[in-house]
Amino acid sequence: MGVIARIMHGEDVPQPVLQILGIKRINTNSDQERYRLLMSDGKYYNSYAMLASQLNEMQHKGLLTENTIVRLDKYMTSMVGKEGSGKRVLIVTELTVLKSGEEVKTKLGEPVTYENAAKPEAAPKAAPAAASAPVKKDQSYNYNNNNNNNTMNSTMNGTLNSSLTHPIASLSPYQNKWVIKARVTSKTAIRTWSNARGEGKLFSMDLMDESGEIRATAFKEQCDKFYDLIEVDNVYFFSKCQLKPANKQYSQLKNDYEMTFTGETMVQLCDDADDGGIPEIKFDLVPISQVASMENKAAVDTIGICKDVGEVQTFTSRTTNKEFKKRELTLVDMSNAAINLTLWGDEAVNFDGHVQPVILVKGSRINEFNGGKSLSMGGGSILKINPDIPEAHKLRGWFDNGGGDNISNLVSARTGGGSFSTDWVTLKDARIRNLGSGDKPDYFQCKAVVHIVKQENAFYKSCPQTECNKKVVDEGNGQYRCERCNAAYPNFKYRLLINMSIGDWTSNRWVTCFNEAGEQLLKHTAQEVGEALENDPTSAEKMFGDINFSSFIFKLRCKNEMYGDMTRNKLTVQSMTPINYKEYNKHLIKELKEMTGIGPAN
């Protein structure tokens, strides 16, 4: 009997050798690239063979042309379509080309379609048990009525094996008779919601098998039922979930669909011995130094030592009024670079960084701020602490021998060493482009001259507490009262809040310098400036006058702000630095080239 017939009966034939008679791209309703193979064993051919997407590369390289002889090193079969009329599909996950199509030149034998051959009993339960791995009955999780429970057991008991489960890539809303065998790669905490449409709780998890990945979410009752059962890294059988189109906005998983648990959903732990076919999660690890040159908002997998760890910070979002907790870690690696990683919620609260563990992160998001790049955990990000992988052990050895002592490349540093990563915008263009009118502030830089620095209201007396900069009330008795701290102090600290007019070649604007920027501007501490303004007008005059008509590179924050019922566009100085002409000229030359198309390519 031909090998194809045996495989299509459900037999697990090791490393069958077949000939490719054709290959064509399947039209999927997304940009997912999948190929269907027409394969022959010399006696039968079968067009229900698919190439796992990780092998697409072989097709790109032209290795899978007509007449090529291949060995299927790894494959699986599964039933698709309606029960009874179901077709068995062969999915090839590893193959070796034995002889190229060019060498073979011709079709071997006179194969007929397998479908035309005498149909054997093709029902799944008739499959030989060779590859089956019995599932422990007592690990069956079902919380429904007895009827469903029976269904579960008759489906699962002793007959489930890899060749009877469906690949995740084959799931669609049009077909609900399936069982998948998948590894849980991540699981969220339980989250509650409350909005106009109601309230509830949910958690979601990411599932993976050799064919692909999918997000599954359990709401309300199902959330309670399954939350404790589902453990990250375990392999389970899942069935009877509802499929619906995935909202790509919220998931970077490679699947057009996502699943929702229903009252019928069944989940069953898979024996360790039988999960060999399900891959471990893969990390596409990027050296930290390389993150500096990656796009803002890109997803990053990386690994590093948690060299420093910050305290948990609690704050309320201004836009949503929700409370958030975060914690920032500093990761270092052998690229001699450091980057900050922000953890959120319970993950932030429970994190223990004092032992400087190895941190592996998958799918973290790049956040660019003031030229520095940081990583943040977000939807779908996975954090692993001290993972047992070679990279982690290598890092541990490196770090424990002083490897992290001289980190020079601080990827998250905000004043990124003279690099001009913030957009260059002229003062006029900032107006024309309506910068600052969005929800978030815009940041830009420009070269401008200081015209006038106002001395009036250039400072205020603030609360002496380190983290409180609130203006204090002079009670006239040597006491200064802070409303925020609800306390009176015998002392205060000066803080700067300076308004000045700056101009570039297009326009001029009033901008505000808060404390640190003000100190940069006047080259004196806030204390010195405050004392001079209060007690030494001559000295103050000199401080404020000296700076006029000097040029700087200004990094500005631009945001519309409400004053009563008026909206005003405000510019705040983030930093002002003396002009590094070598760097600035580089920028000008680049602009000239872009505008004219003249000049050698860089």
Add this chain to the structure above:
DNA sequence: CCCCCCCC
């Protein structure tokens, strides 16, 4: 049926 992740 969620889908929020701030601030610098």
